[in-house]
Amino acid sequence: MKKIGSMETGHDEREGAKEAFEVIFKAYQPLLRHLVHRISYLGEWEEAMSIASIALYDAYLRFDPKKGSFGAFAKRYVRGRLLHYVGKEKKYRERQQWTGKSREEDGEGRKIENLVQENPIPAAELSLDIKKALHSLTEKERRCIVAIYVEGLPLARVAEREGVSHATVSTWKMRGLSKLKKELFPRHDF
Template identity: 25%
Template sequence: MSIQNEQKLSPTQSFEEILECVQPMITVILKQLHIYKEFDYYRHIASIAVWRAWLKADPAKGQFSAYIYSSIKGEILNELSKEKSYKERITVVDDETLDYVRSEFKGGENQKNSIDLESILTQLKQIERKILLLYYVEGYNDQEIAKVLGLSVAASKKRRARIFQRLSNQVFEVE
């Protein structure tokens, strides 16, 4: 952002004026953080950060433009962190995969069991879902699963057996 724009920024200005002045700053921050997808979404997050900074600004505590910059960057980093955490916890399971896993565990196909199985699968850790998908859907053996996930073969077998036992118990509890 240019010095000229920094001098224009003041908490006494209207929010619209400030938001207009910081658009180049927002673009620079998005590029620094290598955000090229969902650009509009993160630009919106940045605008909210500007709004909050404008509301909380205290001229006695330092330069307003620096406060806006750190607010924008902080909000975007928080959002990226939340998204990463969400992606680590969630594995999307499509209907075809659910049907296959259901047939492996039960052999039955009714709507109630499908919903129950889906809710049970979402309770598994990501690594547990990966093991199930690799074994039952992709057809990997225990050695291949161990290699892909960085586990020993014994650990891979043990985990798969525990997951199968847990799922079997939960599926039969639902009935």
């Protein structure tokens, strides 16, 4: 930074960095379009291009020339960001399809599971149907569902208590919920 009187300014440095990025941005447009075309199958092309452009800028800021070429780093970085975006969108669309609600209708954008964990169901209030449906689950699935939805424990705590990984508890939860839905709502396709 340069000092002018008693004020410091990085204006010249920022302008130089901005111009350098503009050159890189123009040069990497074909790569961004290629990655968006290959990865973003959800039809959100403009949004995916925006995410790719921002990811390229982040890659530009984080790049360390000691660790390799910028091209390879930028490609991996942008690809990773796009895959993350596609995964999040896919999960959202599946959840939206299941609940029939959009992000706005979900209230504050929180998952239904989170709302239940914040307000666990007292065991005494479980209906006879739910109690009967719980017996259709395996012991592990039943312990998992009760811990999460009745006791209000987070997945990480259940995993710690059961002595298994977070992913295992998540699998038990999803299988248990699927079985409960089929047991409680036999005429619906889930």
